[in-house]
Amino acid sequence: MNLNFETERLLLRPFEKRDASHFYLMNNDEEVMRYTGDVPFESIAAAEDFIEDYTNNPTGQIQKYHMGRLAVIDKTSKEFVGFCGIKTHEASQITDIGYRLLRSQWGKGYATEACHKMLKFAFDHHQKDQIIAHVHEQNIGSQRVAEKLGFQLDHRFLWDGLLPGRYYKLTRDAYYN
Template structure:
């Protein structure tokens, strides 16, 4: 939670209430999706797209338990979500945000093809915004 700007849920009840009110799937056909390690049959984190109506943009996000960091899960699941956004939903642009000090997340954003655009205020921390357009994504796919 250190790099997210979010606070942890105070209780299971609070988490359940959040999930009941979560409307990204119904409204925008996107959302944060559970990532399950099939070998262990265990929830290891989440990844997915989220729509922010106030700025009219879709962003890629991911969080994994520390035990599963540096194993490629964020990169692979993010690639699948980016592909879904462009190929299935017809999106034109997807952005990614990270705190500047979160080097690991920035590396993931770069690995999945997002390009640095600008700095921004991330809840009173220095942040960066990266993006990928549908055209850039299609060029990247064509060059593989």
């Protein structure tokens, strides 16, 4: 399965070991992590282990579902920008979209640009009828990305029973019409 993509300014590809130090730094930035519900890596080695498992585990997103969060790379500088991609939840088989960028890369339209590529991949290649997005109630930037892509707020919920979240949906019909 080819999981390499190109947009006007970006490349998307499966994580590689050399991304680990950038991934580690991104996840160590409190501002980046504030609304994600995720935790930092303990070390660069831990990020390397994560990448190894994420890309090669036969039950993981990449190997099992031929999708997943992909590294986003600046096409010109070849620098790591963050990640973006679709993911299928095991129990529900619902597919979501997720994105996270280094703070230095915010505000350039990169998340929206990468997401468009991933939505087309979901709707065209994987023939998904609908993609969802979970966004923290106070994560205005992420809500703006979702809304620019055409996502509609479906309902509010408590993320892990704790954090106030917004549950967004985008159907293939709505995306293409």
